[in-house]
Amino acid sequence: xxxxxxxxxxxxxxxxxxxxxxxxxxxxxxxxxxxxxxxxxxxxxxxxxxxxxxxxxxxxxxxxxxxxxxxxxxxxxxxxxxxxxxxxxxxxxxxxxxxxxxxxxxxxxxxxxxxxxxxxxxxxxxxxxxxxxxxxxxxxxxxxxxxxxxxxxxxxxxxxxxxxxxxxxxxxxxxxxxxxxxxxxxxxxxxxxxxxxxxxxxxxxxxxxxxxxxxxxxx
Amino acid sequence: xxxxxxxxxxxxxxxxxxxxxxxxxxxxxxxxxxxxxxxxxxxxxxxxxxxxxxxxxxxxxxxxxxxxxxxxxxxxxxxxxxxxxxxxxxxxxxxxxxxxxxxxxxxxxxxxxxxxxxxxxxxxxxxxxxxxxxxxxxxxxxxxxxxxxxxxxxxxxxxxxxxxxxxxxxxxxxxxxxxxxxxxxxxxxxxxxxxxxxxxxxxxxxxxxxxxxxxxxxxxxxxxxxxxxxxxxxxxxxxxxxxxxxxxxxxxxxxxxxxxxxxxxxxxxxxxxxxxxxxxxxxxxxxxxxxxxxxxxxxxxxxxxxxxxxxxxxxxxxxxxxxxxxx
Numbered sequence: 381x382x383x384x385x386x387x388x389x390x391x392x393x394x395x396x397x398x399x400x401x402x403x404x405x406x407x408x409x410x411x412x413x414x415x416x417x418x419x420x421x422x423x424x425x426x427x428x429x430x431x432x433x434x435x436x437x438x439x440x441x442x443x444x445x446x447x448x449x450x451x452x453x454x455x456x457x458x459x460x461x462x463x464x465x466x467x468x469x470x471x472x473x474x475x476x477x478x479x480x481x482x483x484x485x486x487x488x489x490x491x492x493x494x495x496x497x498x499x500x501x502x503x504x505x506x507x508x509x510x511x512x513x514x515x516x517x518x519x520x521x522x523x524x525x526x527x528x529x530x531x532x533x534x535x536x537x538x539x540x541x542x543x544x545x546x547x548x549x550x551x552x553x554x555x556x557x558x559x560x561x562x563x564x565x566x567x568x569x570x571x572x573x574x575x576x577x578x579x580x581x582x583x584x585x586x587x588x589x590x591x592x593x594x595x596x597x598x599x
Numbered sequence: 600x601x602x603x604x605x606x607x608x609x610x611x612x613x614x615x616x617x618x619x620x621x622x623x624x625x626x627x628x629x630x631x632x633x634x635x636x637x638x639x640x641x642x643x644x645x646x647x648x649x650x651x652x653x654x655x656x657x658x659x660x661x662x663x664x665x666x667x668x669x670x671x672x673x674x675x676x677x678x679x680x681x682x683x684x685x686x687x688x689x690x691x692x693x694x695x696x697x698x699x700x701x702x703x704x705x706x707x708x709x710x711x712x713x714x715x716x717x718x719x720x721x722x723x724x725x726x727x728x729x730x731x732x733x734x735x736x737x738x739x740x741x742x743x744x745x746x747x748x749x750x751x752x753x754x755x756x757x758x759x760x761x762x763x764x765x766x767x768x769x770x771x772x773x774x775x776x777x778x779x780x781x782x783x784x785x786x787x788x789x790x791x792x793x794x795x796x797x798x799x800x801x802x803x804x805x806x807x808x809x810x811x812x813x814x815x816x817x818x819x820x821x822x823x824x825x826x827x828x829x830x831x832x833x834x835x836x837x838x839x840x841x842x843x844x845x846x847x848x849x850x851x852x853x854x855x856x857x858x859x860x861x862x863x864x865x866x867x868x869x870x871x872x873x874x875x876x877x878x879x880x881x882x883x884x885x886x887x888x889x890x891x892x893x894x895x896x897x898x899x900x901x902x903x904x905x906x907x908x909x910x911x912x913x914x915x916x917x918x919x920x921x922x923x924x925x926x
Binding site for chain 1: 820
């Protein structure tokens with residue numbers, strides 16, 4: 381699904397923060413991406429989401445070399461990936477329902493065609509009673525679940541989550557993890573970036589560990 | 600992948616009983632992707648309204664100057680004057696009649712009228728005072744010759760005939776005055792056009808910067824739309840439509856206020872017509888009307904504001920997307 385070969389990344393003229401990354405994310409797989417704060421987890425996720433270009437190496441995504449594709453093709457590839465940002469990135473003027481349905485709306489789909497699906501997903505993530513609420517009045521956990529629902533509503537093949545439990549208590553963190561596991565079981569490949577050891581101990585999965593710019597894979 | 604299908608068959612992973620009425624709280628009408636009533640949007644509307652109003656006033660004033668300059672010029676060029684000087688040994692009344700006949704015999708003349716002695720006295724009254732006995736003074740007589748609209752009489756032939764038959768008469772075709780009037784009118788129009796161009800440039804630049812300012816508050820929306828897979832053209836279209844409407848609204852308020860003001864001035868002008876003050880103002884400034892072309896120019900200005908706003912928003916969106924892509 382995604383393949384990194386000798387990928388390196390540097391910001392501007394600074395030192396290379398990620399070096400010689402070679403790994404792949406397979407279809408229907410679940411993995412944690414971990415490492416200390418500042419190790420480059422978010423940068424790696426952004427490269428996987430085509431928001432950052434590597435300074436060297438090759439990234440292949442859905443059998444395409446990402447260095448040679450144009451903007452429209454990048455947008456099309458991005459639509460096959462869902463992402464949950466650490467800071468949620470919900471739009472404050474849209475209701476929970478509208479935020480979650482945004483990926484379908486931007487595809488030009490008629491609201492009636494996806495209404496049932498969005499409502500059902502919102503119930504599934506426990507936001508059935510908060511559909512009309514605006515993000516500023518949602519709790520941290522509710523925002524997180526709304527962001528996850530938005531990331532999966534268009535049925536992406538890969539879900540990337542950046543510190544999804546970073547702003548919630550351990551109990552809610554475990555519940556969110558269960559949500560990701562259910563998504564994985566339904567066929568979505570999942571990459572969760574986290575430095576929460578306790579969370580990773582909850583579920584036996586592949587670990588991608590970033591340390592001093594290099595990636596160590598523990599299958 | 601059919602991500603949700605297995606999920607739909609599963610029990611809810613979240614708290615049981617969290618479901619309620621399936622559609623109870625989902626909004627019936629989706630909110631616009633770009634918020635319509637933001638503070639930045641209202642401020643931009645106000646800026647556009649004020650700038651459009653000022654630019655429309657300048658445009659209207661410019662149209663009035665052009666109209667008045669043209670009126671002055673055409674008023675002067677629509678008539679010529681024959682002056683008959685008193686010469687000893689000649690009957691001035693006979694000379695006046697002969698000059699009138701020559702003028703009336705020339706093609707392109709609408710009306711010929713000699714000033715009476717009384718009218719001649721009134722002409723020089725400001726300098727010499729009232730109660731004059733004109734027969735005691737060698738006062739020349741004036742004949743006003745009005746031209747047919749659009750006609751170009753042969754003044755050279757008319758002047759030669761006058762010189763031959765009425766040696767005491769001279770023809771003044773106002774050429775010198777027309778040249779001065781034209782120079783003055785052209786100067787006034789050039790100054791007006793330069794001021795209008797500056798005002799329009801400042802207006803468009805101000806609207807551009809104000810739009811960029813308003814767009815700065817929408818950066819997050821551009822980014823989120825990009826992240827959820829919207830194409831660049833979809834994002835640009837959302838903002839362009841929103842800002843086109845903002846521009847039209849602001850332009851319509853400012854331009855509408857200017858149109859109302861010009862209409863009011865025109866109405867007051869018509870109401871004052873015939874009064875001494877009104878006549879003086881009309882003589883100096885013309886009709887005080889911007890006319891149909893002026894109102895059309897203001898409408899064009901409103902559209903220009905809206906287009907400048909929309910294009911700036913589109914450009915800003917594209918710059919934001921380019922910045923995201925370059926990272």
